[in-house]
Amino acid sequence: MDPSLSELCAYWQMPARFVLVQNRPHSARSEDPFIADAKSLSRAYLTLPDDLRAEVVARMRQAGVVTLSHDAYLAALRLPHEIRRLPQRILICEPTLRLVRLEDGRFQIITAGSTAPLYTGHEHILCSKPLAQLLTHNAPGDISTRPAVIFDPVTHEHFESHAELVLRSEITPETLSARAWPPSRAWHFRKEALFVDADLRDQLVQEGVPVDFLPGFQSYA
Numbered sequence: 001m002d003p004s005l006s007e008l009c010a011y012w013q014m015p016a017r018f019v020l021v022q023n024r025p026h027s028a029r030s031e032d033p034f035i036a037d038a039k040s041l042s043r044a045y046l047t048l049p050d051d052l053r054a055e056v057v058a059r060m061r062q063a064g065v066v067t068l069s070h071d072a073y074l075a076a077l078r079l080p081h082e083i084r085r086l087p088q089r090i091l092i093c094e095p096t097l098r099l100v101r102l103e104d105g106r107f108q109i110i111t112a113g114s115t116a117p118l119y120t121g122h123e124h125i126l127c128s129k130p131l132a133q134l135l136t137h138n139a140p141g142d143i144s145t146r147p148a149v150i151f152d153p154v155t156h157e158h159f160e161s162h163a164e165l166v167l168r169s170e171i172t173p174e175t176l177s178a179r180a181w182p183p184s185r186a187w188h189f190r191k192e193a194l195f196v197d198a199d200l201r202d203q204l205v206q207e208g209v210p211v212d213f214l215p216g217f218q219s220y221a
Contacts, residue, residue: 003048008056009175011035012063020060020067024208033057033067041076041081042214065169086215087171087181088201090194092116093212099124099150106151106158118211119162123191126150126162131209135165137184142168171195173217189217 011018020033021043036043049054061067068076077084081101098111099119108125117128126148127135136143145163152159171187181187187195196204203215 005052005055008052011056012059012065015060015065017065018060018065019073020057020065021073022067022070024070026221036068036073038066038216039081041073042213042218043091043212074202074206077198077205083215085198086199087176087187087195088213088215088218089189090118090196090204090211090213091120092118097150099126099209102151106149107151108151117150117209120192120194125165125167125188125192125194127165128162131211132163132165134204134207134209135186135196135200137203138203139196142186146170165194167191167194176216 017038019036019038020039021036025031034043051147094114094116096113096116097109098113098195099107099121100110101124102108107119107126117131119126120198127145132143132145136145144166146166147160148162148164150159151157158183163187167184167186167188169182169184169187171181171189175181185197189195204211204213
């Protein structure tokens, strides 16, 4: 069920807390601005019905919420703002397929959801093959991949669109707090969450990879 307008009022009642960001020109969502947290610049797409999204955006602009072009957003990400340069958790904010590893190594769908370039869960991190290639190219030695097969028990179909990521190093809330995380460009947490350094996050954003990010263990669940 879509939220009501009243449930979204924080977006225009606290204008200093958010920024509106234009998507990359000529992208599939170029007309669909997204909301970003003003400090961390972590983002969540405004995936609302067109009329509701337009009203939210209009009210945010009337309240004085700053709108950034995509280039200005990329530049702001690179500023030496402490929270923006922490290791970044890569995730998908909207509900996606949930998977479980079977004894034979396949990943069975256990909860329906949208298809996505990233699936994470108990002791698994699966990326679409293009995203996996981008990550391994930019973090050689830190990330390797192995084949993954996703099994749909309803249709009995098998999909090989994703690869399983194997990360050399782990980051934890304790090592992050002590600023003693291993010297890598990418990390896992409990083999179920993917973290990358801020430079690699910047590249994912610049490439238009449809993922979200949060600094450190902010809102980790």
